[in-house]
Amino acid sequence: QTSTVRSRNMSLVPILQNIAQLQGLYKEKEAWKTILGNCDSLVYLGGNDEDTFKFMSGLLGKQTIDVRNTSRSFGQTGSGSLSHQKIARDLMTPDEVGNMKRHECLVRIANMPVFKSKKYNSTKHPNWKYLANQETDERWWNYQINPLNQRQENHLEGLRIRDLTFESSLK
Secondary structure (H helix, E strand, O other): OHHHHHHOOOOOOOOOOOHHHHHHHOOHHHHHHHHHHOOOEEEEOOOOOHHHHHHHHHHHOEEEEEEEEEEEOOOOOOOEEEEEEEEEEEOOOHHHHHOOOOOEEEEEEOOOOOEEEEOOOHHHOOOHHHOOOOOOOOOOOOOOOOOOOHHHHHHHOOOOOOOOOOOHHHO
């Protein structure tokens, strides 16, 4: 659970392409909302999913706009009317979220309104030169679970695992 992770002073960074991925994994009682609710930050880089567009539009909230209507008739009296009203409008409609430019993203950080920003061009980062593109690159990182140093590997080289299932001395 994300709340347990956070209580241990650890952070969790879920990376998703769309909301449906999370909904598919955590179907019961809309647990996916709890997971997202426990995340301090959310970055939307764009996508092609209607449900995600609606979700992001809902996170952005509403704005108040003034609407002015003017009408005029050209009959005998030549009457006219002017009306003002304030209405709520989505800050960005789901359609506008879906049509964001490729270099734009939406960012939500805890206790701050969601804002639109430019995506960071990672090729401009000073450590970009240390990244590898494929396994044959000398900078390719090979992560191992419980890696042994060379001396430990040499020590274990001649050993083999013995099946003790039918060992009579153990019964």
